[in-house]
Amino acid sequence: MxxxxxxxxxxxxxxxxxxxxxxxxxxxxxxxxxxxxxxxxxxxxxxxxxxxxxxxxxxxxxxxxxxxxxxxxxxxxxxxxxxxxxxxxxxxxxxxxxxxxxxxxxxxxxxxxxxxxxxxxxxxxxxxxxxxxxxxxxxxxxxELEDLPEEFVIRENDFLAERFAGHSAVPPTTAVTADGSLWTTGGGADAGPVVVRGSATDILGWLCGRRDGSGLTAEGGPLPVLPPL
CATH class of the missing domain: 1.20.120.450 (dinb family like domain)
Structure with a gap:
């Protein structure tokens, strides 16, 4: 809540x-x-x-x-x-x-x-x-993104993952960190599913368009290109 x-x-x-x-x-x-x-x-x-x-x-x-x-x-x-x-x-x-x-x-x-x-x-x-x-x-x-409060990073990832859920241009995507934090998004494109791995901060950078995703790895397809916010 x-x-x-x-x-x-x-x-x-x-x-x-x-x-x-x-x-x-x-x-x-x-x-x-x-x-x-x-x-x-x-x-x-x-x-x-x-x-x-x-x-x-x-x-x-x-x-x-x-x-x-x-x-x-x-x-x-x-x-x-x-x-x-x-x-x-x-x-x-x-x-x-x-x-x-x-x-x-x-x-x-x-x-x-x-x-x-x-x-x-x-x-x-x-x-x-x-x-x-x-x-x-x-x-x-x-x-930098690494200076953001941890709570903020997690909650903003939650918010952005929800925002892109079902988007017609984004394949079904699961973003996962090494410690097991997980976000699912996309699902509207006829591709995937894709698993994205990296730190919560790098996932945030990708989701919010502040980074190109070079710090992430993608399995099942290329790193999805997200629509602008």
Missing amino acids: IDHVHDLDAVREATERLLSATGKLDNAAVAEPSRLPGWSRGHVLAHLSRNADALVNVLQGRPMYASSETRDADIDRDAPRPLAEQLADLRGSGDGFLAAAGAPADWSRTITMRNGVTDSASRVPFRRWVEIELHHVDLGIGY
Whole structure:
């Protein structure tokens, strides 16, 4: 069962790690490319701030974004800001999310995310945690997938495996670690079954599109090419 209170604590901790790390940058570093194609580090930070605002909208029953075009325009607008403005916005928007998520609410209710995706309100804090952790890695400033909390890695693998379950482009796939952790996904493609072996971190890198899968081995067929998130 999802524990949104626990996840909000994790969001606080992850936010502080991110703010501490980005606080060591300078304006020139913020303008440099991130690991996400076409995005500077400023784009990543702006996205994280606007995502916090968007999740407040979700929790309060409003559309996550006015439109995809507005979302993209807001990120482009905010990306060139100097570091001090980025940090102030990241902290302020993050505090706003924590305040909204800390209000009494029916956490069993269904909420609507971007593109009409629905979920339980109780999973919104975890979704914010995912944004912070993975985009911290995307900044390319020394925080890697291996630095992610173990609990986060396992739960995000659970989440992504569920997301790709039954996908028409993904063969039946089982990902297994040496210690016996196991995730099943895919099943919609006429191929396989495929068994993927590697560390939980490398499996996460493959599932979330941050790594090419070179640290994994595949049996029964090639390593499945996953659709973009």
